[in-house]
Amino acid sequence: GAGVSQTPSNKVTEKGKYVELRCDPISGHTALYWYRQSLGQGPEFLIYFQGTGAADDSGLPNDRFFAVRPEGSVSTLKIQRTERGDSAVYLCASSLVGSPRETQYFGPGTRLLVL
């Protein structure tokens, strides 16, 4: 079956602009995660959805970052007033809640470059 998909694969924007990053999880996966990975670092947790609600948004760096998952499937990560420091690879992962020892499956990521 299809894995986690993310669009766009690359996004170049200018400082101060608004961007939206989309994640389409594996069909049937109820948990969805967003991580951010800077060059040479491991992924850093941003937010986790259980169904439609954000169960844990403790990793969002500030109020410029917001994420939604209105129908419990596709999620959009929204970044307002982008800054150069937002440049990173944004990774989405999904998992099947209730499966034995849940495994997070990662998408290919969106490379965001803020000029």
Added chain:
Amino acid sequence: QKEVEQNSGPLSVPEGAIASLNCTYSDRGSQSFFWYRQYSGKSPELIMSIYSNGDKEDGRFTAQLNKASQYVSLLIRDSQPSDSATYLCAVSRDQGAQKLVFGQGTRLTINP
């Protein structure tokens, strides 16, 4: 102190040898431990998970966990050039849906 620490490497191992990757973590409440492999420009791929003290073997891979020492390791036997990648250690407080805390990764190179 970082929550999850790994030696960033690079770690260079000859083909056919054993590669040993190490990870320490600071949160004693951690319950779940994972090793992900990440090829350059690609997303992380789960290769091993371990939840209780001791060793867990899967093919050429063995994960070792020592909760008292807050230490996790990954051994790769009969290393192949295709094992060359960055290996990420990840830790979670949960047994269910998990917020993963990653180390910075160890870059491993297998030399033919």
